[in-house]
Each structure stands twice: as structure tokens, then as C-alpha cells.
Amino acid sequence: MAIPVETIFLDPGAQGTLQSRIQQLFAEAILSGRFRAGEKLPSSRRLAAHLGVARITVTAAYTELVASDYLTSKGRSGYFVSDTAPKPPDFPPPPPRLDAVDWPRALGQRFSGGVTPARVPDWSSYRYPFLYGQTDPTLFDHQNWRQCALRALGQRDFASLTSDYYDRDDPELLAFIARHILPRRGISAGPEEILVTMGAQNALWLTAQVLLTQRRTAAIEDPCYPALRDILTQSRCHVAAVPVDADGLPPEDLPEGTDVIFTTPSHQCPTTATMPMARRQALLQRAADLDALIVEDDYEFEMSFLSPPSPALKSLDRDGRVIHVGSFSKSLFPGLRLGYLVGAAPFIREVRALRASVLRHVPGHIQRTAAYFLGLGHYDSLIRRMSDTLRTRREAMESAIAQHGLTVAGQGAFGGSSFWMQATDGTDSDQLAAKLRAKSVLIDPGRPFFFTPQDGARHYRIAYSSIPTARIEPGIALIAETLKNWP
The missing domain is CATH 3.90.1150.10 (Aspartate Aminotransferase, domain 1)
Known part of the structure; x- marks a missing residue:
């Protein structure tokens, strides 16, 4: 039986090259049971005309499907679904399932709900x-990122691709952060004071887990980064919301008993206010008076096209009480999920141990690819x-x-x-x-x-x-x- 060409369509929203999309179309049809063993496919010429693509594209897709044993070629007769192609699973229909669990009672903690903004997927x-x-996509450097990713896949970097770092990070990425990224913010730090994270949000979560308990108080800006508020709510600590003004977080409004201060001084989220130098000094002094730690989220400092960015709080810190959070998610792309924490060695040691117990480390290939992209000047x-x-x-x-x-x-x-x-x-x-x-x-x-x-x-x-x-x-x-x- 021949498969009618009129039943074959490409998904206009699918990703990838035309060849890969055609391969995926047939593979999914075979795995779902829609196309069956022995059925004849349309000729490459006819399918190409139907889809509006080059014939060589269809031929290449058919050839790859033959190599993968989805199709078989029978000389001048054309292409057929292979008798040995992967078959859809033949499971009996599952019996009706009754959920006897009282989930409202069974759930010890809840993380859903709230007013966290929902993203529009399309x-x-x-x-x-x-x-x-x-x-x-018109701004991102696809070509050089692809080249760096391919380089990181090479034999020379086999260990960074395949090894379990356990609680360590890619040494080349750490070196670049220490020698090039942090000095731009006036920060000096050694490898034992830096931890690579799965973006800034993961850095904030790790920090909250290590520093806060149900008996401690965290001060946050109001308004603030919604994910941070969710993190602190989940940690069950006491939360003091401090309204911001045109210059960001007012130090004098921080309540007594505050243990950890979360702030975005260089670019307040979401008001975008920049904290002046005098207030930064006042915030450091207020934190010292409270014997509190400061967690500085330094997002978007690279986007300083109107004037140079103000010095990071961490660069002004003389007591070691500032923890610095940075990220490449906004400057490269959000899906990268790559950030870093900078703090005193005892703090980083505990955060490193927590990270190792939860997700061990950021994938080595991602770290090495980013290290090449940064080190070769593409990032700048x-x-x-x-x-x-x-x-x-x-x-x-x-x-x-x-x-x-x-x-x-x-x-x-x-x-x-x-x-x-x-x-x-x-x-x-x-x-x-x-x-x-x-x-x-x-x-x-x-x-x-x-x-x-x-x-x-x-x-x-x-x-x-x-x-x-x-x-x-x-x-x-x-x-x-x-x-x-x-x-």
C-alpha cells in the first residue's frame, strides 16, 4: 500500500533544517503506527514538489532514514517502511486508576500558586x-557559539564533557570569571571564593538555603524580583519587605533583627533605579551595625551603554559580608542557565556542598563552551x-x-x-x-x-x-x- 503524498505535511512551527524536519516527520509517523511496515513512500520528486522543497533535501532525508533502519530502498521500486523499523509499543489498555491518596494532606510543603508571572511560550x-x-536571535552570535560548542566536544576536552566534577567547576571558566568578569566590577576573588551555578535564581536559592532558617529574618526590596520572594517564602524565614524609592533600597528603613539583606543596587528589579555611591556606603554601614549579610544581585551590569556602571557593593566591602550574584543568562541567553556566586570561602564551601547534594554541578560541556566563548573574545x-x-x-x-x-x-x-x-x-x-x-x-x-x-x-x-x-x-x-x- 502506498502512503498518499497528500497526507504528509511539515509542521510550520517545528525547529531545525528542512532535512531534519522531514526525517522527524517520518520517524514519528512510524513510531506512532501511522505508517506501517511495507508501505511505500512517495517518490522523492513527488514529495519535494508537494512540500515545496528541493528534491535533494528529500533524498538526503530518505537516505538518513534508511541508515537508521526506518526505511528500506528497493532499487527502482522506491522507498518503503522497513520491516525491521522500530515498532510502536503494543501495550494493553491500562485499567482505570483510582487515586486513593489524600494529596492535600500528603503534601508536606507546597511550591505552586502565588502570583509568580506566567511566561507566554509563543x-x-x-x-x-x-x-x-x-x-x-538577530543579536546572538550563533556561528561562534556553535564553533565553541564543537570545540568543547573535541577529544582535547573529552574529560570536561564526560567527567563527574562532583562538587568542582570547570577550571577554565572559573579562571575567566576571576580574571576578567569580576575585575570589571572591582572584585578580587580566588577559586575558593567562586561557585558556578545554574543561573542567578539557583544562586539565590542556594544562598537562602545556607543562610536562612525559620528563626532568621531576610529583608527584601518592595517591589522585587518575584522568584526571590518565592524562594524566601519557601525557606520559611521571616521576610521584611522594605519599599524602595528613586535611589533603590533605603538603608535606614531596614528593621532591627535583619539577618540577610537582598538587594539589586546597580539595577533595581523592577524599577531599574541605580543606588548612588553615598547610599551604597550607608547600606554597608547599616549591615555592619545589624551584623547582617548582604546578597547583591548584580544582573544586567553589562548593559551600561548610557554611562559606566556603579561599583559593585562587593568591591566596596571590607568586612566580607557581601555575597555577589552574577549571571550570563541576560547577556548570552536565558536558556543557558549559567551564573556564579562570589563570597567568603567558608560560605562558598557550604554552598558547594549543598549544590553537590542537589545537582552536583553545572554540565561540564556547557561550562567549557562558555569558557571558550568568553575567552576567545566573542562575549565582549x-x-x-x-x-x-x-x-x-x-x-x-x-x-x-x-x-x-x-x-x-x-x-x-x-x-x-x-x-x-x-x-x-x-x-x-x-x-x-x-x-x-x-x-x-x-x-x-x-x-x-x-x-x-x-x-x-x-x-x-x-x-x-x-x-x-x-x-x-x-x-x-x-x-x-x-x-x-x-x-
């Missing part, structure tokens, strides 16, 4: 994606290119915001990639986001950033990291129009 299909933290070139583009987009967004009369609630002094916005009283940013989404506009509502969600009802964040410059003004116009006609 954000790139929207015309005006003002979402923060997503990757712009990427940052310069991104900074130039973000400067242009920021200027376009500033102009559009002014043109359409929107209100900026906070903006950083050195750059970044977003604006913190404020609408009029009575606006609900969740409803605003829903209305805009119907117009192919994506924004971040403000509620999830606040300790008391209602406080963020009229705030929202718009970012320019993933939207082309030409689409910024039309997208801002749609936001302004929606707000003008509210509700």
Missing part, C-alpha cells in the same frame, strides 16, 4: 513583544553589539513614550533593557495585559513584583530587548490607546 509570534529577558563583541542596539531601541522607546503621553515610574542611570511604567489610578495591569495580548502586544503586569500584589495594580514593565526598533512606536501607540479608552 511570545516571539506576537508583533509587539515588550517582554523582559528574552533573546533576540556580543556585549558591544547588544549595547549599541539597545541604545537605539531605548531612544526609540523614550521618544514613543513621550509622544504618546505614557508615564515612566522608574528608569536606570546606566542603561538596562526595560522601563518601569505607571498608569492612572483604577487601572488593573493584569486586565491591561490581557487586552493588549489580544492586540498582539505583550507586557509584564506589575502585581507579581510586589509583596502586597494589590500595590502593583497600576504598574507594568515594558522591555526593548526582543522587539525590533521599527515596531516600538506602533506598539507603544497601542498601549497608549488601550489606556486612554480604559476600562
Whole structure:
């Protein structure tokens, strides 16, 4: 029996080359039982014409499927599903299952729920994606990253690819962080004071687990990074939310009894406020008076295209009480999940032991690939290119915001990639986001950033990291129009 060519279609949303997509199409059809052993496939010429691809692409896909024993070639007769192709499992239907577990009682702890922002999985299909933290494929250096990944797969780096590091990190990545990344922030640290993490969020979780107990108090900024608030809630420590102002976290408002202070001084999340030098010194002094530790999340310091970034708190620390969190997720790409912790050796030793018991270490191949990308200068070139583009987009967004009369609630002094916005009283940013989404506009509502969600009802964040410059003004116009006609 021949398989009708009219039943074969490529998924327009699938990833990969045309050849790989055709291979995947047939492999999935065979594994699902849709195409069966002995059935004849359409000729390469006919399938190529049907799919609108080159005939050589179909021929190459068929050849690979033959090599994988999914297909067999019978001379001039064409291609057929192989008799020895992988077969779908022939399991009997499972009996009805009754869940007798009382899950509300059985769950000792709960981590779901809350107001943590939900991500739109198909954000790139929207015309005006003002979402923060997503990757712009037009800016990323695919070719050099691919070359570094291939190099890390080579025989010379076989150990970094296959070894169990247990509680250690890639020495080449550690060396680059110590010699090149940290000195840009004025920080000097040895290998025993640095730990590689699965991004900044993992670094914050490890830190909270090591430093906090149910009897200790953590001070956080309000509004703040939502994931941090969730982490602290899960740790069951006491949480003191300190409202920020135009200069970030006010040291004098930190309550007595605070044990750990979490702050984003260089680029407050989400208001983007930059903490002035005098306040940084005051914060260090206040922490010393409280005998508290400071956890400094130094995200986005690379995006300093308006003016040089302020010195990191860690660089001003003379008591060893500042723990520095850095990440490559925003400067390279979020899916990389690569960050680092810098702190006193006794602290890093405990965090390293905890990491080893949970996930052992960040995959060696990822670490070595990143080390090559950083060490060969590709990272610096990427940052310069991104900074130039973000400067242009920021200027376009500033102009559009002014043109359409929107209100900026906070903006950083050195750059970044977003604006913190404020609408009029009575606006609900969740409803605003829903209305805009119907117009192919994506924004971040403000509620999830606040300790008391209602406080963020009229705030929202718009970012320019993933939207082309030409689409910024039309997208801002749609936001302004929606707000003008509210509700």
C-alpha cells in the first residue's frame, strides 16, 4: 500500500533544517503506527514538489532514514517502511486508576500558586513583544557559539564533557570569571571564593538555603524580583519587605533583627533605579551595625551603554559580608542557565556542598563552551553589539513614550533593557495585559513584583530587548490607546 503524498505535511512551527524536519516527520509517523511496515513512500520528486522543497533535501532525508533502519530502498521500486523499523509499543489498555491518596494532606510543603508571572511560550509570534529577558536571535552570535560548542566536544576536552566534577567547576571558566568578569566590577576573588551555578535564581536559592532558617529574618526590596520572594517564602524565614524609592533600597528603613539583606543596587528589579555611591556606603554601614549579610544581585551590569556602571557593593566591602550574584543568562541567553556566586570561602564551601547534594554541578560541556566563548573574545563583541542596539531601541522607546503621553515610574542611570511604567489610578495591569495580548502586544503586569500584589495594580514593565526598533512606536501607540479608552 502506498502512503498518499497528500497526507504528509511539515509542521510550520517545528525547529531545525528542512532535512531534519522531514526525517522527524517520518520517524514519528512510524513510531506512532501511522505508517506501517511495507508501505511505500512517495517518490522523492513527488514529495519535494508537494512540500515545496528541493528534491535533494528529500533524498538526503530518505537516505538518513534508511541508515537508521526506518526505511528500506528497493532499487527502482522506491522507498518503503522497513520491516525491521522500530515498532510502536503494543501495550494493553491500562485499567482505570483510582487515586486513593489524600494529596492535600500528603503534601508536606507546597511550591505552586502565588502570583509568580506566567511566561507566554509563543511570545516571539506576537508583533509587539515588550517582554523582559528574552533573546533576540538577530543579536546572538550563533556561528561562534556553535564553533565553541564543537570545540568543547573535541577529544582535547573529552574529560570536561564526560567527567563527574562532583562538587568542582570547570577550571577554565572559573579562571575567566576571576580574571576578567569580576575585575570589571572591582572584585578580587580566588577559586575558593567562586561557585558556578545554574543561573542567578539557583544562586539565590542556594544562598537562602545556607543562610536562612525559620528563626532568621531576610529583608527584601518592595517591589522585587518575584522568584526571590518565592524562594524566601519557601525557606520559611521571616521576610521584611522594605519599599524602595528613586535611589533603590533605603538603608535606614531596614528593621532591627535583619539577618540577610537582598538587594539589586546597580539595577533595581523592577524599577531599574541605580543606588548612588553615598547610599551604597550607608547600606554597608547599616549591615555592619545589624551584623547582617548582604546578597547583591548584580544582573544586567553589562548593559551600561548610557554611562559606566556603579561599583559593585562587593568591591566596596571590607568586612566580607557581601555575597555577589552574577549571571550570563541576560547577556548570552536565558536558556543557558549559567551564573556564579562570589563570597567568603567558608560560605562558598557550604554552598558547594549543598549544590553537590542537589545537582552536583553545572554540565561540564556547557561550562567549557562558555569558557571558550568568553575567552576567545566573542562575549565582549556580543556585549558591544547588544549595547549599541539597545541604545537605539531605548531612544526609540523614550521618544514613543513621550509622544504618546505614557508615564515612566522608574528608569536606570546606566542603561538596562526595560522601563518601569505607571498608569492612572483604577487601572488593573493584569486586565491591561490581557487586552493588549489580544492586540498582539505583550507586557509584564506589575502585581507579581510586589509583596502586597494589590500595590502593583497600576504598574507594568515594558522591555526593548526582543522587539525590533521599527515596531516600538506602533506598539507603544497601542498601549497608549488601550489606556486612554480604559476600562
